[in-house]
Structure formats: structure tokens, C-alpha cells
Amino acid sequence: DAGITQSPRYKITETGRQVTLMCHQTWSHSYMFWYRQDLGHGLRLIYYSAAADITDKGEVPDGYVVSRSKTENFPLTLESATRSQTSVYFCASEELAGGVNEQFFGPGTRLTVL
């Protein structure tokens, strides 16, 4: 199916565990983004990528690692999960440039860190 998908949709983990959230898009969009959404903060950018092998920090990157070996995939890893990383995580993609055109969002991953 065309579009942008995220997996898993729900994840419960424990403090200190490593967790990887997956994001896959079928459009070959250049830009991909990871946001977290928390009550009272709206969406905050964690990391973004302008192309394969090019990534950059967003507003709240601490505790997260990203990679982009292929254009279509943009996994987000929490190396040692903390309770403050309990959130809903959204992946998005944008054609050609960042912040210029509309972004397409995945359905989100609800992560709970116990």
C-alpha cells in the first residue's frame, strides 16, 4: 500500500531498555521527520533527514538516535528508554524540501515506558 506506515502502533517497555520505532514511506520523499506529541506541547521535532545518510537534530533530540540507510526507511531508536519518553511518536515525510510543502504523517506509535 502506498503511504507512510509506522510500527509498532503500540509499545510498552521498561526503563533502560532499547526500543526502535520503524517508519516506512513509499513515495521516495527526500525529507523525513520524527515528532513526539505530548499534552501541552503540541508536536516537537526530534530528528529529521534530508536524504539517505543525512540526518540532523530537531528541538528535542536527547536520548534518541536515528539512521537513514535507505530513502524509504527512517527508524528512531531510544537507546535507554526513560519514563519521560512516554509519548506518541509520529513519523512524517515531505517531498523535495523541508518546511516548504505539506507533510504526510504516519498513524503514530504510542509508547509507554514503565
Next chain:
Amino acid sequence: SQQGEEDPQALSIQEGENATMNCSYKTSINNLQWYRQNSGRGLVHLILIRSNEREKHSGRLRVTLDTSKKSSSLLITASRAADTASYFCATSGANNLFFGTGTRLTVIP
């Protein structure tokens, strides 16, 4: 922070009425976008207005932009129960978007 701020935080109206949401931001922008988020879903793009535009329409949506006041408004006319959602403005940064905290719109049938 470049993040926009929506006003009001929550809005409740009767079906058929118009809904107006406002967004204020702090720095100069290339464009401003509005997104909708239904409960438990990802964001969906509604409309984009560029910095050299003052007003834009799309179906029942009307967006205005006043760059001198660093503000934008989203008007939804003849609201429907299906319009119940959270609405976010997003301003363009160097390589990404900055989202506000959203307006929660409830349309009562």
C-alpha cells in the same frame, strides 16, 4: 521558540455554525500551514498559505495571513460533526515545520 500558538485552546459549537481559530507566531516565515488531527490519528494537511498571500480558500476552509501581525486565522464554515478534531498551525523553518499546541474543536450535532 518559533512555535505557533493557537487560540482558543478549545472551541465548542453547534453543527452549521462557523468556527474560527487563530494562530500567532514569532519569527518571519516562508509559509504557514494548517493541519487537522482526528483522535488517535496522524495529522492531515488542510491548506498552505505563502507569506506573500493574504487569503486562501479551499472548500469550506478560509485561511488568512497577516505577516505584519504575525498571525493567521482558519475559518471553517457550516461546520459538521465530522469536523470535530484538533487543528494545528505550522510555520516553516529552515528545513522543517514548527507546530503549535492546537485548538480542540467540538461540533455538536
